[in-house]
Amino acid sequence: MKRISSSRNRCLWSVSVFGFMGCLYCIHLLFMINQSLVFLPDETSEFPNNHDHNDDVDLASEEELKFPTFSSTGLATDGGANLLQKFLDKDSEIRTFIFPDATNAIDPRKGNDQFYYYPGRIWLDLDGNPIQAHGGGILYDKISRKYYWYGENKNGPTKAGLIKDLPRVDIVGVGCYSSNDLWTWKNEGIVLKAEETNKNHDLYKTNVLERPKVIYNEETGKYVMWMHIDNGYYNKAAVGVAISGSPTGPFSYLYSMNPHGFDSRDMTVFKDDDGTAYLFYDSLHNLDMHVSQLSRDYLHVTNVVKILVGKHREAPAVFKHRAMYYMITSGCTGWAPNEALVHVAESIMGPWEVLGNPCVGANKIFRDATFFSQSTFVLPMPGAPPGTFVFLADRWKPEDLRDSRYVWLPLTVEQEAYSESPGDPVIPEVSIYWHKRWKIPYKRSSNDSSSKFLIP
Ligand code: DGJ
Numbered sequence: 001m002k003r004i005s006s007s008r009n010r011c012l013w014s015v016s017v018f019g020f021m022g023c024l025y026c027i028h029l030l031f032m033i034n035q036s037l038v039f040l041p042d043e044t045s046e047f048p049n050n051h052d053h054n055d056d057v058d059l060a061s062e063e064e065l066k067f068p069t070f071s072s073t074g075l076a077t078d079g080g081a082n083l084l085q086k087f088l089d090k091d092s093e094i095r096t097f098i099f100p101d102a103t104n105a106i107d108p109r110k111g112n113d114q115f116y117y118y119p120g121r122i123w124l125d126l127d128g129n130p131i132q133a134h135g136g137g138i139l140y141d142k143i144s145r146k147y148y149w150y151g152e153n154k155n156g157p158t159k160a161g162l163i164k165d166l167p168r169v170d171i172v173g174v175g176c177y178s179s180n181d182l183w184t185w186k187n188e189g190i191v192l193k194a195e196e197t198n199k200n201h202d203l204y205k206t207n208v209l210e211r212p213k214v215i216y217n218e219e220t221g222k223y224v225m226w227m228h229i230d231n232g233y234y235n236k237a238a239v240g241v242a243i244s245g246s247p248t249g250p251f252s253y254l255y256s257m258n259p260h261g262f263d264s265r266d267m268t269v270f271k272d273d274d275g276t277a278y279l280f281y282d283s284l285h286n287l288d289m290h291v292s293q294l295s296r297d298y299l300h301v302t303n304v305v306k307i308l309v310g311k312h313r314e315a316p317a318v319f320k321h322r323a324m325y326y327m328i329t330s331g332c333t334g335w336a337p338n339e340a341l342v343h344v345a346e347s348i349m350g351p352w353e354v355l356g357n358p359c360v361g362a363n364k365i366f367r368d369a370t371f372f373s374q375s376t377f378v379l380p381m382p383g384a385p386p387g388t389f390v391f392l393a394d395r396w397k398p399e400d401l402r403d404s405r406y407v408w409l410p411l412t413v414e415q416e417a418y419s420e421s422p423g424d425p426v427i428p429e430v431s432i433y434w435h436k437r438w439k440i441p442y443k444r445s446s447n448d449s450s451s452k453f454l455i456p
Contacts, residue, residue, distance in 0.1 A: 087337065087372060100122070102122050104118075106124060108125075109126065115181065115440065117439060118436065119373075119407040119434075120406075122403075122405065123185075123405075125186065126184065131175075132153040132155050132172075132175045133150060133151025134152040134401070135212070135376050136376055136377065136392070137149075137150060137151070137214065137268070137376065137392070139247065144247065146179065146180060146247075147178065148178050149178075150175070150213065150214050152174065152175070153173050153190055155169075155172055163232075166334055167335070167399065170205040171205045171209045172193075174192040174251070175187070175191075178247075178248065189248070189249075191251050192242050192251040202229045202238075208232065209227055209228070210227065210228040211268065211376065212227040213268055213269045214247070216271075217296075219297065220297050223247050224241065224242075224243055225241070226269045227240045238257060239256060239259055241253075243299070259281060259290070259292060259304070260292065260304045262283035263283050264290075265314070266282045266314040267279060267316070268318060270320075270348070272320065278293055278294060280327070282316075287309075288306050289306070289316065291348065291350065305350055307352045308329070312331065313329035313330065314331065315330040316328070317375040317376060317391075318378070319389055321386065321387050322386070322415055324344060324345070324428065327343045327345075328341070328375040328432075329341055334398075335398040337396075338368075338369060338370070339357050339370065340358060340375055341358075342358040359431075360433050373393035375392075375393050378392065381440055382440065383454060388411070389410070391411040393409075409432050409434065410438060414430075415428045440454070
């Protein structure tokens with residue numbers, strides 16, 4: 001008996017010792033994993049206080065703002081370049097976080113999570129297909145009282161580009177989606193199609209069509225689309241114009257041009273409150289930007305001024321708040337993300353001043369990479385206090401561009417924000433807040449039975 005009990009004791013003793021050592025080992029392992037690659041709690045995830053004035057924007061809780069820090073060897077010293085490499089490496093461990101798979105796609109056909117934006121998730125249209133409207137913009141059409149989202153349909157295979165390290169998709173055309181609530185999108189089809197046979201046509205499929213934007217001309221009753229037109233080498237560098245009598249097209253392609261004789265790459269159009277419209281376009285290999293007032297019919301450029309001279313910025317997204325003009329831009333790094341900047345001007349023709357990086361929340365690396373996305377458009381947020389906007393950006397997926405994602409986030413402007421010292425002019429503050437999920441404060445039209453109309 002004694003022998004049995006003492007051997008059992010010995011046995012229990014060794015089990016405990018090994019168990020204890022095993023536990024220590026597991027703790028050590030977890031610690032190592034944490035240190036070497038995956039998610040550490042983020043000390044910068046606190047929600048900024050200066051957002052309080054927008055309490056009625058249905059913002060996610062602080063819990064939702066928790067953002068992983070990708071801690072990997074060298075990150076602290078290389079200023080994030082390593083992370084950029086990981087972003088570009090399709091096999092890297094950060095990919096599942098940056099490009100979540102289809103299991104948690106935003107699907108408006110399902111009732112749960114209604115109206116919530118999840119930046120970076122696959123977003124399905126009402127047919128259950130991923131939305132194809134990259135590099136896009138939104139038009140609110142007062143006639144149909146609907147929102148239209150236009151963008152690049154990139155639903156084709158990604159091929160090696162003619163320029164080294166710059167993959168591309170053949171032109172499919174400009175996709176158009178309509179919505180009453182900015183969340184549920186009906187596919188209206190391809191409103192400007194690629195040209196399949198005529199190799200000399202601007203829209204011939206092996207060319208480039210990027211960043212289409214549509215504005216409505218009250219005087220002519222026409223919807224006018226401006227877009228970046230290029231060849232596969234990106235050395236045509238032109239801007240194209242198309243026109244339609246309906247927001248859902250079809251759009252007739254008119255022509256392309258090198259505005260004012262300059263090369264033109266990333267671009268956007270902005271329609272001011274008085275109906276005057278402007279074209280912003282990058283020139284001199286993106287070194288300078290130009291802004292030009294459009295003719296009354298929006299089909300031609302008129303006078304031009306240089307802005308952001310020598311600044312090398314891309315992806316302009318222009319908006320206005322209380323008589324001041326703002327613009328978000330990106331740096332120039334192909335499909336890879338980089339730091340956004342916000343610029344401000346009293347006159348749309350300049351001078352434009354740089355305010356800095358508007359990204360807030362998450363962690364530094366993600367703020368410095370615009371939450372792994374690139375600006376494309378800024379839309380006044382319906383139902384929210386003045387100065388609240390929706391920032392629209394693209395999270396490009398270079399090896400499979402059709403699976404690029406959308407990053408929509410709240411943006412606020414505080415015009416009485418701060419002055420550098422007493423008596424100095426007040427500097428406005430523009431902030432784009434990271435949210436894992438968020439939704440627009442829906443103010444619905446009371447006389448609309450569908451109760452789904454968002455009032456702009
Ligand atoms: C960045 C631009 O903003 C995009 O529209 C596209 O032209 C890519 N570069 C191509 O690398």
